Amino acid sequence: MTTPVPGRAFFTRRSLLLAGGALAFSVRPAHAMADELVAAMRAFTGGAATREGRVKLDIEPLVENGNAVPITVTVDSPMTGADHVKQIAVFNQKNPQHDVIVATLSPALAQARLATRIRLATTQQLVAVARLSDGSLWTHTVEVVVTLAACLE
Amino acid sequence: MARTLIQVPPTAKRGDVVEVRTLIAHTMETGYRAGSDGRTLPRDIIRRFSCRFNDELVFSAELHPAIAANPYIAFALRATASGKLTFSWEGDNGLSQTESATLTVT
Numbered sequence: 432m433t434t435p436v437p438g439r440a441f442f443t444r445r446s447l448l449l450a451g452g453a454l455a456f457s458v459r460p461a462h463a464m465a466d467e468l469v470a471a472m473r474a475f476t477g478g479a480a481t482r483e484g485r486v487k488l489d490i491e492p493l494v495e496n497g498n499a500v501p502i503t504v505t506v507d508s509p510m511t512g513a514d515h516v517k518q519i520a521v522f523n524q525k526n527p528q529h530d531v532i533v534a535t536l537s538p539a540l541a542q543a544r545l546a547t548r549i550r551l552a553t554t555q556q557l558v559a560v561a562r563l564s565d566g567s568l569w570t571h572t573v574e575v576v577v578t579l580a581a582c583l584e
Numbered sequence: 585m586a587r588t589l590i591q592v593p594p595t596a597k598r599g600d601v602v603e604v605r606t607l608i609a610h611t612m613e614t615g616y617r618a619g620s621d622g623r624t625l626p627r628d629i630i631r632r633f634s635c636r637f638n639d640e641l642v643f644s645a646e647l648h649p650a651i652a653a654n655p656y657i658a659f660a661l662r663a664t665a666s667g668k669l670t671f672s673w674e675g676d677n678g679l680s681q682t683e684s685a686t687l688t689v690t
Contacts, residue, residue: 499652508663526650527616534645534659539637541601541662545645550614573676581652 464572468558471522471529475560476568485569488521488559492574497551497581506543506561506569511537516543518562525555550581585681586610590671592685596663602687604635604643606657608673614649630675637687638667663689668683 472481506516515538521531534545543561551557551569558572587609596602608630615627627649634644643659655673666689673684
């Protein structure tokens with residue numbers, strides 16, 4: 432069983448190191464969506480594929496007071512009868528409940544935009560998902576640092 | 585009855601973007617906080633907000649405990665015709681409140 436396999440020398444130490452480095456990058460990109468977010472989104476998306484882009488979740492990256500954090504979700508859409516945003520949902524990673532808001536829009540709106548104030552329990556990721564009238568789903572993931580947490584006092 | 589604040593411009597030109605901003609005074613008790621006796625306070629939140637323009641549903645939202653106290657919701661309507669905007673909030677403990685505003689399109 433110890434006979435050398437032809438071509439085995441292909442796995443030199445250098446090639447293994449390079450492969451390991453490439454693997455590490457593919458597993459954890461800069462904005463990898465946390466598992467909790469993926470699970471929370473599944474109820475909304477029904478397991479359909481989502482893509483990054485078209486949605487912008489506007490929030491301060493450094494939150495001083497997690498009790499009322501202003502957020503604005505904007506989707507790039509003309510909001511006509513044929514091409515509009517049907518729903519916008521926001522999910523969080525580390526609050527006791529992952530849902531934040533699910534808004535249903537209509538072509539009577541001038542812009543696909545929603546502003547509200549939310550609670551954040553701790554430093555975490557947030558995701559905004561938009562469902563367009565053609566059925567496609569677009570996301571934007573952001574990371575926020577929270578210094579004073581909500582839900583504790 | 586909870587106090588509400590609704591900001592809608594009274595008049596707008598046809599085709600303009602009408603900024604609608606609403607706020608309702610409500611504690612949005614999450615159901616996770618402890619009260620002064622140490623026991624968890626029961627959940628008391630507003631679960632649903634909706635806005636109708638001339639009886640047509642134009643915007644609605646499902647709210648969860650992660651929405652801050654005194655829920656503020658803002659969106660942008662397109663001025664197409666004059667009419668009445670009706671806002672309603674529904675929540676735990678049978679909360680149901682409706683307010684209205686008029687928009688005149690010139």
